[in-house]
Amino acid sequence: MDDSHGVCAAEQNSPPAPEPAALRLPDKILTKIFASVLEYRHAYARSPQHRQLAVLLIKCLTLSKRFYNIVLPVWLGDSKLDLCTERGHEALQRLMLPGSCELIEALEVKFDWTQASNDMASLTAFQNVRELKIDFGPSVPKDRLGRISLPPGLKDVIATLPLLETVLFYPPVLVPREWAPALSNLREFNSDYISLNADLQWCLTKSRMSNLLLVADGAKNAISRGSEIGLIPWGPALxxxxxxxxxxxxxxxxxxxxxxxxxxxxxxxxxxxxxxxxxxxxxxxxxxxxxxxxxxxxxxxxxxxxxxxxxxxxxxxxxxxxxxxxxxxxxxxxxxxxxxxxxxxxxxxxxxxxxxxxxxxxxxxxxxxxxxxxxxxxxxxxxxxxxxxxxxxxxxxxxxxxxxxxxxxxxxxxxxxxxxxxxxxxxxxx
Structure with a gap:
């Protein structure tokens, strides 16, 4: 006797598989979990564990539309680009696409100094960026204290980023006074102590800066030779x-x-x-x-x-x-x-x-x-x-x-x- 009909009926009446516990978590909790997993991914980008992490996150992106909508903003929210490489330029083009560029809130960029003027204009695509870290690369010309002069076009680019609150420049930079309007909305500035001349001090006193990070990372013994180092830009906001x-x-x-x-x-x-x-x-x-x-x-x-x-x-x-x-x-x-x-x-x-x-x-x-x-x-x-x-x-x-x-x-x-x-x-x- 053919009992296939009974088997089909039993399968149709069987209870649905239980929903995975992770899917029952609120979006807010899942966001925190993914954020904690991704927090140090740039620091360990070359480790074997990073490759496993990337595979895991790609799987999470494909599990469901809900997971995709949760993971993608966390993943792209803190992005890093090395524009000294062809792969970095390819990643830049992908990040500039509509639907991606709006998600980026923290961006770290390493420029090739010989092509920096062409690449800097691309930063205007990231209108929601709040934290910007710029590395001008090893080939950038420096003065005797290890400082560089900022590219003229960068000031106008930064001025177009309405939500920008944090800036880091590397190596140490010389900031002219005409940069004051571009830095007026800053709440955090990160630079080398030898960059703190009278011009930068004046610019920062015109900003809303509440957090100042100063490192000793210029030429060796630069501070003892930098007689023009100014005062900390003290103000009520700092x-x-x-x-x-x-x-x-x-x-x-x-x-x-x-x-x-x-x-x-x-x-x-x-x-x-x-x-x-x-x-x-x-x-x-x-x-x-x-x-x-x-x-x-x-x-x-x-x-x-x-x-x-x-x-x-x-x-x-x-x-x-x-x-x-x-x-x-x-x-x-x-x-x-x-x-x-x-x-x-x-x-x-x-x-x-x-x-x-x-x-x-x-x-x-x-x-x-x-x-x-x-x-x-x-x-x-x-x-x-x-x-x-x-x-x-x-x-x-x-x-x-x-x-x-x-x-x-x-x-x-x-x-x-x-x-x-x-x-x-x-x-x-x-």
Missing amino acids: KQLTFGVTPSVGRDDLNLAIRHCFRATRLLSDRPTLSRLWVRIMRRDNFRPDDAVQLGLALADLCNCPEVYIECHATLMFTRVNDTPDEFLSVQSLTLYAAVLLYEQSNFASFLAFLKRLPNLKKLDIGFFFFSASQMPHSIESMSTRQLARNFPSLFSLPHCLIDTSLRVVVKNVGFRYSAARGQVPRRHV
Whole structure:
């Protein structure tokens, strides 16, 4: 007997397959998920994981019209172009198409200097861009301090971008005064400290800038040779100031930049006010960051700045730095995303002496401590709090030493290092 009819009927009456859980999530949650996945895709563009990520996202684009509409704005919203290559020009043509160019809010472009004047006009297609990063490439001519003169046509191009709020130029640039109208809507400006001459200072005082990022990334020792460096464009709108250094510059350039800024600001009759100050030191060699850190704290104190964030890939020793005050009275919150050495009792004593120079500090967030191999047990993850306290007395005596201070919140993370050759073990939160 043919029972195919019964089989077909059973299939027709079977319940529908359950909808995947991801499809039941709200659009807002899915957008956040895709944004977090895509956040670092440019930094890891050459890694094998990036290729897997690209395949995954392409699959997401083809799953459904809903996923396509969610993923595409996130994917194109932060775009990067290398116009020194043919592939980069092909990508530019695709991004300029209607339906794509409107989605781009952050754009990073690397120009070939010999063709920059022709390529710059294409930027006018991205009318919704809010953040623009421009790299003029390695072949651009520079002056003795490593600065370049901006192409004449770029000013008019930037002036046509109505929503532009953030600009970064690389290498260091010379900005003429006639650029002031093009930069008037800026809220964030990112450049090299040696670019900060009187003309750029004047332009930025005419803007709405609230966040200024200055790096030491020009010619080596450029700051010590740049006698024309001007003042920070202080104004009521400026609330956050960041100093940074890259591995390619002279060892003292960041120290000179912050010291120059500190001494010049100290001479002002009307002291400026900041909400937040950052110091970023992106180098791991035997660079000593203590000068930059403490000069940054001195500048924060001078500007009545309550919040200071230190990001440092070198090791902090907290040795007293000349030309800094006895106390940093204005600082109430300090984040040290850096290696804090507690190898010896003398290091611990220096750290406590440093904290006592912050009498009004209410919150201390320490990225990680490092301990010596002789203090390092074999099974750190299995140790109890009592065992940790016995092996690391300095760390566990820290809260007791801070009882008489104004601190209310202390966040600590512990890093354990076997040896320089073997690197470090994952941190343990305490």
